[in-house]
Amino acid sequence: MxxxxxxxxxxxxxxxxxxxxxxxxxxxxxxxxxxxxxxxxxxxxxxxxxxxxxxxxxxxxxxxxxxxxxxxxxxxxxxxxxxxxxxxxxxxxxxxxxxxxxxxxxxxxxxxxxxxxxxxxxxxxxxxxxxxxxxxxxxxxxxxxxxxxxxxxxxxxxxxxRAGEEKLDELGRQMLEEPAAVYNRVVDVADETELLVRSAVFSREVLRAYESTCAVSGLQLVSTTGAAPLLDACHIVPWSVTHDNSIGNGLALCPNLHRAFDRHLFWVDEDYRVRVAEGFGELSGHDYGVQRFNGQQLRLPKVQAWWPKVENLAAQRR
Incomplete structure (x- = not known):
């Protein structure tokens, strides 16, 4: 045999x-x-x-x-x-x-x-x-x-x-096209597998919307090996707080800027400009720091419906 x-x-x-x-x-x-x-x-x-x-x-x-x-x-x-x-x-x-x-x-x-x-x-x-x-x-x-x-x-x-890929594509379409309330209402937060799938869809679609470009620095990073993305898809308001995996709660950021954003070293105002917090200093490496972006306009997706929601930015500032 x-x-x-x-x-x-x-x-x-x-x-x-x-x-x-x-x-x-x-x-x-x-x-x-x-x-x-x-x-x-x-x-x-x-x-x-x-x-x-x-x-x-x-x-x-x-x-x-x-x-x-x-x-x-x-x-x-x-x-x-x-x-x-x-x-x-x-x-x-x-x-x-x-x-x-x-x-x-x-x-x-x-x-x-x-x-x-x-x-x-x-x-x-x-x-x-x-x-x-x-x-x-x-x-x-x-x-x-x-x-x-x-x-x-x-x-x-x-x-x-390719039914699995179709499922991911459909979730991505819902995330980009449906109101956040509709997209978020259908997820069962007790289903760990569904949360993992939706988290992956969030990362994929946020990076696509921002064309793999950091919204603050403008650095475009694309992996050519098929490995994990080099940019982060960042939640504006933490997912643990709102369970919001919609596009209006996402930003594409370099890993260092993602950490700075989560630690409130900078935020984004209602005019989509970067505002750096007071009370911390960059002793060296200013070309790679955060303060140089103060007052800079955020780089936003081409489709306005995919822009960060101002209410999420306001919640993050608070």
Whole structure:
């Protein structure tokens, strides 16, 4: 038996929960939906080097495929932590604990919450032969179709490639186009996975709106390696205070200016001008400091609807 046949057989025998509804056994979509999201991540080169980390993109893909393909309302919860942890029973899904926490993984029979999962698990790796198969477009597609046929026979025609990216794009559109009250009202602040996804959307859309340019210094920083952004998407009023992840509560700032802003070393007035606080001195390095920006006009997005809301700037000043 070659590697592809071997893993197709293994994937057809995942341990999935099920329940009977009107005499028909309905199976949980969680494990196969997570694997479909992993396949999408590999295809989009978001997952590399056989290292599957807990990212907003992976969570968005998992939730999107659960919602698209779920056989019924019984599985609306989409608890990401459960399939991410329990896929280890497949034998090809290997959990890697954070340093010093290995015993917690080996001794645990389950995971308490999403936060617990993130605290304990650093990443997952696959069997090397399976990973190599998923790098090959033809084998990858055969594996995807096998998952759809086996676990989603009634709903597989709803499948759409890049559903996770579509979910992020739709959240981004809502963030930019809808009133903040509407966008914020639909988030469940108790859902840690939803908060992580929306935080990623906030960062992405704020940096896009400001064209990866610091609103104060004008420095444009773009990573060419696909790594984390070099600029920060800053909340004007802390998210912990308002739970406001809308574009009107965002600024693109260099990391040093982000820290200065959070510490109230400067603020932005109602005319969108930088105002530096009194009572601190820059002893050297004035070319890299904050005081040189005093009175300078903020660099704002081209679309006025994306400008910081004056009420948020006022709240930050207070």
């Amino acid at each position: 070659n590697n592809l046949d071997y893993y197709l057989a293994r994937l057809n025998k995942l341990r999935v929960d099920g329940e009977r509804v009107d005499g028909v056994r309905i199976e949980s979509p969680y494990k196969p939906a997570l694997l479909l999201a992993v396949i999408e991540g590999i295809e989009e080169q978001l997952i590399q080097d056989n290292r599957i980390e807990i990212t907003p993109e992976l969570i968005a893909g998992f939730k999107a495929y659960c919602q698209l393909l779920s056989p019924g309302p019984e599985y609306r919860a989409c608890p990401f932590q459960l399939p991410f942890f329990h896929l280890r029973s497949s034998g090809f899904w290997h959990l890697h604990a954070r340093p010093g926490l290995e015993l917690l993984v080996t001794a645990s029979k389950s995971v308490r919450s999403f936060g617990h999962l993130r605290d304990v698990i650093a990443y997952v790796s696959l069997d090397v032969p399976l990973w190599e198969l998923l790098l090959q477009p033809l084998a990858r597609e055969e594996i995807r179709q096998a998952l759809l046929v086996r676990y989603f026979p009634l709903t597989r025609h709803y499948f759409r490639p």
